[in-house]
Amino acid sequence: MSTDYRIDNLDKAVLSALQADARTPYAELAKQNGVSPGTIHVRVEKMKQAGIITSAQVMVDPKKLGYQVCCFIGINLKAAGDYPEVLAKLQALPQVVEAYYTTGHYSIFTKILIRNIDALHDLLVNHIQCIEQIQSTETLLSLQQPIMRQIQP
Amino acid sequence: MSTDYRIDNLDKAVLSALQADARTPYAELAKQNGVSPGTIHVRVEKMKQAGIITSAQVMVDPKKLGYQVCCFIGINLKAAGDYPEVLAKLQALPQVVEAYYTTGHYSIFTKILIRNIDALHDLLVNHIQCIEQIQSTETLLSLQQPIMRQIQP
DNA sequence: GATGAAAAAATTTGCGG
């Protein structure tokens, strides 16, 4: 799962293409890079083995599934040690799609996808702010997401 | 690209599986759901047509590519109208992997993946804080990302 | 609409350089 592996330019080119479209045929990548499909296959397998490639996922448009609101909730805890319990409770809320343990303005920083503002209000009041270890929260509503991309290999 | 389409339970099951692994064979999804492979194919195509499925991407582990630091930079602008110019400048920085136009504590909120703290310091001082329309920034360093998942269909 | 088998395409394997 985690052999060390130094990637070369071919790996980078393959990875870039697959980050954009995981279903790019190996034959096409082979032609673009002047190697055989078998070589592409070997490189992809190595990058999986090395843990560089973690998965292939179909991405969805949350709005098309009825999740109209994207926001961030910054959380401050009463005590730093309360982190594990709070995290477990956040994990149980499917609308919490990301959570980070952070230094700076907040202890825990979360990204939320939720149906609408009413549902957000309910989530905040009835599921988050009522967690006893939480001291305060701050909500940043996202109006637009103009940049969304993967890191360049 | 954007026909309206109301998804049913079969669509949801297929979508969930493909969100976890975009390469799940249609034959397997067919067996799991008691339908034929042809039906799975039709459903996936419909969800693509409807814009529900936007892409299939290979995901990478940023740390394995040498991006050891993940952080967020909240940005406040001198004037709200400066948003487009600032965004264009952020777009040119490949380490800015996400940007959101937000209400609340910041005008623009960004997610950054970068090699190390020295590179972060350079990015902040020499590429972000020197953008003239920016009034102030605030950095949240991520120590850990305990939750990372897609929204449930 | 869904089926299921047939056709087409892509992936994977293994021998040889």
Add this chain to the structure above:
DNA sequence: CCGCAAATTTTTTCATC
């Protein structure tokens, strides 16, 4: 480590229900 080509698996199509 790479290339080639055969073997396997998967996707896609289509006549039929």
